[in-house]
Amino acid sequence: MALDKPIYLDHNATTPVDARVLEAMLPYLTTDFGNAASVNHAYGERAKAAVSRAREQIAELVGAEAKSIVWTSGATESDNLAVKGVAEMYREKGNHIITCKTEHKAVLDTCKHLAERGCTVTFLDPDEFGRVSAEQVADAITDETILITLMAANNEIGTLHPIAEIGALAKSRGVIFHTDATQAVGKIPIDLDAMGIDLLSLSAHKFYGPKGVGCLVVRRKGPRVRLALQMHGGGHEGGMRSGTLNVPGIVGLGAAAEICRREMPTEAPRIQALRDRLHQGIEGQLKYVKLNGHPTERLPNTLNLSFAYVEGESLMLKMPRVAVSTASACTSESLEPSFVLRAIGVPDDLAHGSIRFSLGRTTTDDQIDVVIEQVLQAVNDLREMSPLYEMVEEGIDPATVKWTEH
Amino acid sequence: MAYSDKVIDHFINPRNVGSMDKNAANVGTGVVGAPECGDVMKLQIQVGDDGTIVDAKFKTFGCGSAIASSSLATEWLKGKTIDEAHTLKNTDIARELSLPPVKVHCSVLAEDAVIAAINDYKRKNGLLDDARDASGAETTAGKVQGE
Numbered sequence: 405m406a407l408d409k410p411i412y413l414d415h416n417a418t419t420p421v422d423a424r425v426l427e428a429m430l431p432y433l434t435t436d437f438g439n440a441a442s443v444n445h446a447y448g449e450r451a452k453a454a455v456s457r458a459r460e461q462i463a464e465l466v467g468a469e470a471k472s473i474v475w476t477s478g479a480t481e482s483d484n485l486a487v488k489g490v491a492e493m494y495r496e497k498g499n500h501i502i503t504c505k506t507e508h509k510a511v512l513d514t515c516k517h518l519a520e521r522g523c524t525v526t527f528l529d530p531d532e533f534g535r536v537s538a539e540q541v542a543d544a545i546t547d548e549t550i551l552i553t554l555m556a557a558n559n560e561i562g563t564l565h566p567i568a569e570i571g572a573l574a575k576s577r578g579v580i581f582h583t584d585a586t587q588a589v590g591k592i593p594i595d596l597d598a599m600g601i602d603l604l605s606l607s608a609h610k611f612y613g614p615k616g617v618g619c620l621v622v623r624r625k626g627p628r629v630r631l632a633l634q635m636h637g638g639g640h641e642g643g644m645r646s647g648t649l650n651v652p653g654i655v656g657l658g659a660a661a662e663i664c665r666r667e668m669p670t671e672a673p674r675i676q677a678l679r680d681r682l683h684q685g686i687e688g689q690l691k692y693v694k695l696n697g698h699p700t701e702r703l704p705n706t707l708n709l710s711f712a713y714v715e716g717e718s719l720m721l722k723m724p725r726v727a728v729s730t731a732s733a734c735t736s737e738s739l740e741p742s743f744v745l746r747a748i749g750v751p752d753d754l755a756h757g758s759i760r761f762s763l764g765r766t767t768t769d770d771q772i773d774v775v776i777e778q779v780l781q782a783v784n785d786l787r788e789m790s791p792l793y794e795m796v797e798e799g800i801d802p803a804t805v806k807w808t809e810h
Numbered sequence: 811m812a813y814s815d816k817v818i819d820h821f822i823n824p825r826n827v828g829s830m831d832k833n834a835a836n837v838g839t840g841v842v843g844a845p846e847c848g849d850v851m852k853l854q855i856q857v858g859d860d861g862t863i864v865d866a867k868f869k870t871f872g873c874g875s876a877i878a879s880s881s882l883a884t885e886w887l888k889g890k891t892i893d894e895a896h897t898l899k900n901t902d903i904a905r906e907l908s909l910p911p912v913k914v915h916c917s918v919l920a921e922d923a924v925i926a927a928i929n930d931y932k933r934k935n936g937l938l939d940d941a942r943d944a945s946g947a948e949t950t951a952g953k954v955q956g957e
Contacts, residue, residue: 791869
């Protein structure tokens with residue numbers, strides 16, 4: 405990596421396209437450019453064959469049938485199709501949906517949209533680590549419940565819900581189970597059958613594929629899940645999602661899935677070791693640092709820390725050689741801190757000082773050393789100019805001061 | 811957040827970071843903001859016998875523009891009389907730093923901190939006779955100092 409380029413620790417936001425993925429895609433932009441729906445000539449046939457191969461590659465990574473893959477533009481579309489598609493299709497059976505307050509906006513806002521249109525939605529409260537239990541879900545199920553939608557792994561804090569337990573519960577109660585697995589796929593093993601998942605959303609760009617392509621996995625038997633279509637048109641994808649297939653993107657998604665499947669057994673422990681070294685390197689040398697997320701039931705690449713008495717945006721500005729993200733309100737237009745951190749009970753002042761480090765395939769040992777050094781320097785510098793830290797050093801707890809909100 | 815070069819300059823090389831003795835009679839201290847809102851500014855002025863501000867210091871918890879706004883305010887205060895300092899406007903800070911609209915409140919906070927510091931100095935020295943000076947910002951500083 406060139407010196408002037410920051411160290412990239414924001415892999416939960418997006419990942420670079422792997423060179424092997426790009427190589428697989430290129431012919432489908434130029435020589436093999438056919439429309440996969442043009443089944444009457446060789447161009448179309450080649451495109452269709454490439455799409456079929458990608459179906460098998462992604463199906464193998466998530467333990468699904470190749471035929472159960474419905475291509476989309478990404479996880480947001482997949483989530484919309486799953487949640488709205490089930491709500492409309494099973495309206496006569498019931499109108500109750502169960503989800504959690506820390507879901508991605510693609511699920512939360514879709515649920516809120518449905519709530520405005522007659523659905524009843526239960527937004528479960530996660531525990532302090534961001535988890536819901538199967539018991540919580542069981543208690544929320546009513547005769548009207550048609551859908552449970554819970555993410556496999558949280559994008560901000562990396563916490564994993566007990567997906568297999570919830571899947572088994574859903575099966576036993578005859579409720580459809582959708583999981584937004586956008587952050588989990590490619591990072592941890594996911595198995596549709598073993599985990600009792602009926603619908604699964606994923607997006608290629610989170611695991612070294614291109615942006616703008618993803619899929620919804622739709623269980624075909626035990627039970628066969630039906631969806632009210634959300635995109636009308638030429639009847640592609642078995643009528644579930646019309647629109648000419650993004651063949652190069654789909655080929656890239658397939659290639660990326662195959663690489664993840666092959667390399668996960670060695671790559672996940674490597675990344676986790678680096679992540680833990682980063683955590684220990686920071687925590688061992690800085691006071692007032694809090695981990696946000698579950699200590700163990702967490703994505704191997706994700707580390708979300710709150711640095712008390714400093715603010716996240718200025719912390720990022722202090723580390724121009726490190727590309728990370730913050731849940732601080734000061735980087736958002738709304739000036740509200742992260743709803744995920746709020747939902748797990750992180751006080752707003754600590755949420756303002758949170759940084760998410762998300763490691764990936766490009767992360768090296770040397771980079772972690774540099775990042776630890778940069779974080780220590782930046783936090784110490786900012787605390788030197790923090791009136792809150794000064795109070796703490798003088799023995800005053802800022803929490804006992806009466807502040808005036810502005 | 812796309813910041814102007816001036817914000818980045820004040821952020822990377824903040825002027826006048828530090829603390830003065832808040833109990834000294836010739837030092838006025840203003841602390842404004844709240845941790846849960848993501849910004850707290852402490853701004854201090856040291857006033858000479860002739861009523862001129864001879865030194866100014868700040869410490870700020872907040873985003874880049876909050877730090878830059880308070881840094882710029884301390885720079886402007888030095889050499890001004892307290893009456894001149896009282897006329898400092900947030901819009902001047904926002905314009906000088908080319909703050910984006912969503913960050914204008916940082917300059918408001920800096921203005922509040924200046925007023926609070928001036929009022930604290932006046933109160934200590936029996937100069938606080940104007941009802942207009944009993945502003946909310948002054949009250950905030952008083953509460954914090956009461957700790």
